[in-house]
Amino acid sequence: METIAKSIWKRLPLSSNYAVAYAARDSDVDEIAAYPITPQTTVVEKLSEFIANGELLAEMVHVESEHSAMSASIGASAAGARAFTATSSQGLELMHELLHIASGMRLPIVMSVAARALSAPLSIWGDYSDVMNTRDTSWITIIASSAQEVYDSIVQAYRIAESVMLPVMVAYDGFMMSHTYEPVFVSEKAGLFRDYIPRKGRVVLDTKKPVTMGAVANPDWYYETKYQQVKAMSDAYGLSVEADQTFSKLYGRGYGLVEEYNVDNSELVILTYGGIFGTVKQAVDEMREQGIPVGAARVRLFRPFPLNELRSLLLKSKAVAVLDRSFSNGLPVSGPLAVELKSMMNSYNINVPVYSYIVGLGQRTVTEADISKIASQALSSKVSNESIYWGVRE
Amino acid sequence: MPAGAVIMEPGNSAERFTGDWRTFKPVINQDKCTRCLRCWVFCPEPAISIVDRQYTSSSGRAWKNSVEINYDYCKGCGICVEECEPKAIDFIEEVK
Structure with a gap:
């Protein structure tokens, strides 16, 4: 290289x-x-x-x-x-x-x-x-x-x-x-x-x-x-x-279709796409230093949906928190990636808890602290079945 | 089958018979037809043919030509029926 x-x-x-x-x-x-x-x-x-x-x-x-x-x-x-x-x-x-x-x-x-x-x-x-x-x-x-x-x-x-x-x-x-x-x-x-x-x-x-x-x-x-x-x-x-x-x-440079980061031995994988992955990786590093077993992954190819890579990721995952920066209004789970992941899991009989988080709409700031809090909530398993609109002022 | 529905031999619309779109069929009554060719003018297809065939009407008028409909391409829009001055075109429901 x-x-x-x-x-x-x-x-x-x-x-x-x-x-x-x-x-x-x-x-x-x-x-x-x-x-x-x-x-x-x-x-x-x-x-x-x-x-x-x-x-x-x-x-x-x-x-x-x-x-x-x-x-x-x-x-x-x-x-x-x-x-x-x-x-x-x-x-x-x-x-x-x-x-x-x-x-x-x-x-x-x-x-x-x-x-x-x-x-x-x-x-x-x-x-x-x-x-x-x-x-x-x-x-x-x-x-x-x-x-x-x-x-x-x-x-x-x-x-x-x-x-x-x-x-x-x-x-x-x-x-x-x-x-x-x-x-x-x-x-x-x-x-x-x-x-x-x-x-x-x-x-x-x-x-x-x-x-x-x-x-x-x-x-x-x-x-x-x-x-x-x-x-x-x-x-x-x-x-x-x-x-x-x-x-x-x-x-000398390759990316794969799904990039994984510290997924092995994790209790939770934070799955997302785009530039926010840098923040997520930083948050994972900070949490790992504190002994919190989290990993991260991002979907690089969204269409066609990277079925094999996601199946292999899910085999290693105990739970997944999906961060979507978009939403499909009117669905209980409205994050596009979360919806499609759940649909794929249903087709292939994969049963891993998936928590859907909507973050950063209109570029609302998402920091490492937000990611850590999301991870803590997801690890507690006290999470709604529906999408969570993280940080919204109601 | 070419990808993206590309047609490799263009100019082939003559091979596509659009007559099967029809529900009602125009039928020219040669006896009433005055050969004015309004139908020929108005037909958007065009599916009106002027054919070289003599016809003598019941009143004894001899026509050199006849007007016929090309049912391979007539879509049954009924414009000829509407435009025909002597009402010489019947519009008949087709049962296929």
């Missing part, structure tokens, strides 16, 4: 937004459709800079909305370009119908999402309400927890997308990651990822060899076309493992 690091990497202080921009540059994207929205904006600003100074040969399409940003990405991808876009919050919501079209047309678009709360009330701050609303769009969804992982995941995303022909979004915390700086290794030489994400032939719009894309499918064909997507998402699972392992072998 050290030798790899010295020869091909340049170590830069980058926000996760800039890490995305460097990753898109190093993935040699052809087309970027951009509409500014906080906290994503600096991604496409940086990419504009790369294009302006000749570091990236790509078409920057300035559009008038995110609906058009995704439409332009669909058109560019259908025409054979390696398409990239970035958004957040209301922008992702405005794209929503196009998200289904991108996945339904099987276009390997990659998009970064600086995850942010949804209006109303208006909030520009980070949580995962926007990302969780896209669960049914057939987009492969990676949620990163560090700027380096954001960079690596964008590159991996192109490998997965162009293998399975489904779009991929790479999400990370708005502000807590999008606007905080970390040391990140980025490629020092052009074309470092050329073999990792090779240009493959695929069916594209071409006047010399015309095809029709996005046509109507009546009841006799719609169902089969959708089922192809189901199979593709299923294939995406193995391909995500492969993309991460190959990346790790070639470039």
